[in-house]
Amino acid sequence: MAVETRRTPDVDRQLAGLDALQLTAGTRRGLPARLWSAAWPMLAAVAIAVGAWELVVLSGWKEPWVLPGPRQVLPEFWRVVTDGSFWAAVGLTMRRAAVGFAVAIVIGTAIGAVVSRSKIARRAFGSLITGLQTMPSIAWFPLAILLFQLSESAILFVVVLGAAPSIANGLIAGVDYTPPILLRAGKVMGLRGLALYRHLILPASLPSFVAGLKQGWAFAWRSLMAGELLVIIGDTQSVGTLLHFARELSDTERMISVMIVILIIGVLVDQLFGLADRTLRERWGVNTETD
Amino acid sequence: MAVETRRTPDVDRQLAGLDALQLTAGTRRGLPARLWSAAWPMLAAVAIAVGAWELVVLSGWKEPWVLPGPRQVLPEFWRVVTDGSFWAAVGLTMRRAAVGFAVAIVIGTAIGAVVSRSKIARRAFGSLITGLQTMPSIAWFPLAILLFQLSESAILFVVVLGAAPSIANGLIAGVDYTPPILLRAGKVMGLRGLALYRHLILPASLPSFVAGLKQGWAFAWRSLMAGELLVIIGDTQSVGTLLHFARELSDTERMISVMIVILIIGVLVDQLFGLADRTLRERWGVNTETD
Amino acid sequence: GGDSEEGGSGQLKLGFFPNITHATALVGVDRGIFAKHLGTAPQTATFNAGPSAVEALFAKGVDATFIGPNPAINAWAKSKGQGIRIISGAASGGAALVVKPEIKSVQDLKGKKIATPQLGNTQDVAARSYLKSQGLTANKDGSGDVKIVPQENSQTIETFEQGTIDGAWVPEPFASRLILEAGGKKLVDEKDLWPGGKFVVTHLIVRADFAEENPETVRKLIAATVEVTDFINANPEEAKKSVNNQLTRLSGKPISGEVLDAAFQNITFTTDPVASSLLTGAKNAEAVGLLEPVDLNGIYDLTLLNEVLKAAGKEQVQAK
């Protein structure tokens, strides 16, 4: 009888053609159309923001050197981004951010894994993680210099200390909210130790872990902006120093330009996280029903 | 027959007495015992950390004025915390943090609510939220001064800009991962608009929201440490200025003392969040089975 | 890493700030004068604030650094006189009280707000003692006839432009920038308050143990500093070019010629550390309660400098 049961569901296959028919009014549209529908609200938001800004400036509320308008800033922005040395600065900062973030992921995940699964470790270190997170970067500077002198490692150190706690916290929250029935299923399957992590706890915590990564990235980036001022090795420029010097020189146009670049990088990175997030939700069948 | 059905389960009541018997070896221990079992791992961790630190200092790796040991720092710590003006500083900072955080909760929740439920708003602003989060506080200083001059509001502004994105992101993540079956149940019940938020979306997102609050607190606090340098009125001290000046004066003992205070405040606040979190998990029946 | 001792015999690690008051370092690096004297170009590190420089010095990340008077005093006090030595001067003068044009006299400052770089730093102390000498109170807690708000110099430019503050007692180039960019007016030049118009704004410090172990390197460094100082004073235009050169490489943008000219006008580049101004300043600060009493005896070690100056047939300097 068990053999008999194997015949049925091939009918589905034959239906594929039928489905295609049914789906003429389907969900897939061309790539350009989809890109456009993803982009226009953001473009509209940008346009509105720039418009409002220009209006404020036109109203004469502040002198133009105090609050420059888009018409002053955008040309400067253009000058900034068409400058090769600027891209070298962005490249250096991105490299530092990527390395620091990668190290933070490794360390944060390891700490989160240990703390989340052991009651004693959690009591010992759990709250310290948030405690460390609230510590401003400047508090770490002396230690960073002490440990690593004036090297890239000092900057890295500050970045890692900024980002790792978020990542650990994200993992811990994910572990804490793993549905107990899945943990039971895992236990029954004999999942233990590393396999338990690999096959159950990490995937179950992924949504919260991704959220933690996102926050960790923000922390990493902010710590980096401060850390890049710690020491300038040689005469390299970085986004942090560009921002700092723009402010030092009261060069508001330039400062806003750098801020725009930071914002754009942040948005792009968020899109990456968003992609990971959507893929997850798609796979798990957790699709929000937004209009 | 429906009437008949109403008789049964009173038996349970009678069982309460029996249960009490069954539970002699129960889970409740005295408060001191529970406090102790919560506290000793942390105390042990602190003791180990201090011991390791003292060992490094004793090894003579660095001169004592470069890396002071616990025997130098702890007396200074004691001097610092027994100083009345220090508590005034902590009080001022905590007040700023509390007000800023409260405002950030309101704004972050509002933004999160709007962005999470509207596809267009999400496309327009979703990624901007993370983008803003990566913006270092220093980038906001000129704007803060422009809008609020040298007032407490300027500090508040920086704090809110630091914390609100995390809170919004936490809510958005929570909404995104609300089980669709609950959303369907809500729709069937006719939950709409504000009621939908109050009765379904907010409670369903609470775990992620609390995680967002925790991150937001860390951002708020860090932004505050930087922002407190924005407006220094005479010699009113705050934790931010204490930390800054301790570093300016190369007063490492004092700096470490302030760091310890920051850490303790962070740990205490985390305990509050932890409490909220545990209550939630208890209620939802999501209890991790840590050993 | 404790192997930085190697650097003593090999490459010197030198710190400085990307700042006009550090023109000696900027010009020396730009024109290769340090390299010429030391044999190899020094390994340079650029700091944005005194504390990082001191931390780096203590951590043996740099051997010597140009720095302002306050961080030097702090480093000296914290290491109980064992950490550092001041071995040469670099710049003097160049701080002023700049106010809104409508303020005509010191008495007009009553009820106004003026900024200083930092509670208890040289300019802050100078401002308070000056106001006191003019019969105006300016209390530590921000109250009094004149309200003093300590804030970062770049922020001072912002707040002055916006009219949130009415004046500022700041060093160069901020004093000149307040005048040239924000329409301020110089009310008091700090020069006028000091004997001979000289007061230290930048000097050169070295780690004490480094100096002991590498006297020859330190001597060469001092010799280079003397040469740079001479060069700046002899060829101010070329020096300015060098300064802007270096600043551009670090900050991505040159400083405006106007500001550079004005700042150069107000700063005197000299290897004389003007020890008396440091000691008087510290006493003043102690008097206003902004500095804990500290014994500065021995902070200067000018023997090498004086040897170099003597060899060059120049006037020697005092450590008092």
Add this chain to the structure above:
Amino acid sequence: MSAPTTAAVRLEGVSKAFGSGDGALLALDNVSLQVAPGEFVCLLGASGCGKSTLLNLVADLDKVSAGRIDVGGARVAVMFQEPALFPWLTVAGNVELALRQRGVPKADRRRRAAELLDSMRLSGFGRRRPHQLSGGMRQRVALARALALTVDDTGAGHTVLLMDEPFGALDAMTRDLLHDEIERVWRERGLTVLFVTHNVREAVRLGDRVVLLSSRPGRVVAEFDVPIERPRRIDSAEVATLAGRITDRLREEVGRHGG
């Protein structure tokens, strides 16, 4: 009035496909069905034939791929296949929220929720949380909540009640009692009911009509009127006979697709 115009629920040529391309799956194919106001219709069909999908479409929780669905403005109360209780509310809280949504004044809610839970044989469990209940108890809470949604104190109109295997996790005794309860509520409130079950006897016990769906894709393959007079008993001979006929037909249907 002719039947077509008075149908409380009308499906016309409804198809539903999930996904697209290679992985597409046609769950419902050209289903037409009419349920008269106040009628109790039971849906039968093999596992995975599209019964839940059909209910979701009627409840407007999913969009049809083709065809039309009309419930004529009636309110729809649904009991899902899973309990779908709100974990942050107590058992009573879950029911009270449903009552609130149906305009029951706050003062009455507690009492009426307790009544509903009593009728589900859950008295004394009102203050517990869903995760503290057994599977069958959770299902009964979900049923209580669905019944709360059929309350209509404002007299706003007709209610269609959709139930997806409401008694799947219950023992026979409890189920029999709840059959009576459901029947009572249906009568008293004049509900239109669409009821999914795997238990053919249950379908005959409750329904005015039994509708048979074929396996993937779901199509209506047979309808049976249930002429047995109420009150019916699930272990009566009449129910057994009709259930036997329907089972044979069902077996034939499943067999055709390769059982």
Add this chain to the structure above:
Amino acid sequence: MSAPTTAAVRLEGVSKAFGSGDGALLALDNVSLQVAPGEFVCLLGASGCGKSTLLNLVADLDKVSAGRIDVGGARVAVMFQEPALFPWLTVAGNVELALRQRGVPKADRRRRAAELLDSMRLSGFGRRRPHQLSGGMRQRVALARALALTVDDTGAGHTVLLMDEPFGALDAMTRDLLHDEIERVWRERGLTVLFVTHNVREAVRLGDRVVLLSSRPGRVVAEFDVPIERPRRIDSAEVATLAGRITDRLREEVGRHGG
């Protein structure tokens, strides 16, 4: 060998209480039960009487409040009342993970998972995700996973299979087929099975013995040996007769507690 020493599962005076103080609830009260190796025992009882609790205790997922449980080192495979599938894995992935845990080499897993899914009438669904399945299909995947956990390629020892209402969401036809499949696996692998169901006929169809639990708190109130020879048919007269007897006893039990 005397029965007490050879029991594959032995419960001695097991009690289980949830919570404490006022809200405490005694779910099981002094339950003693022995299951011989290779025996197929069915558990019957009203909704909420503690059946799932009992299985959880045997599977060592909960701690007893009093008494002792001994499975003598046997491996325990469990099918929960809810599917409890891993949403991040495909259907086949869920089954393959179980096979992996039982030491099936990577090369074989795919094939054997496909076989298991075939036997559950789920061929063609291996690459879908759990959320794309119907309720009954999910239950069958959970069953396939539980059966995968009974695989013992290393010959490591005896396996106890616990199943909590595995066929609750299935239509009669599918269920009948799966009865045969379960019986086959049980025989081939010499499993010891503890099987919870609400369907008395199902219990008689499958079990060597049927154990009746009383309602809150659960106590063993009756045991019935099933002397009917295998292969059995669920619609045979013998099954119906015994099921009738058990149902009467059950009704009596539920009635006593105020049905």
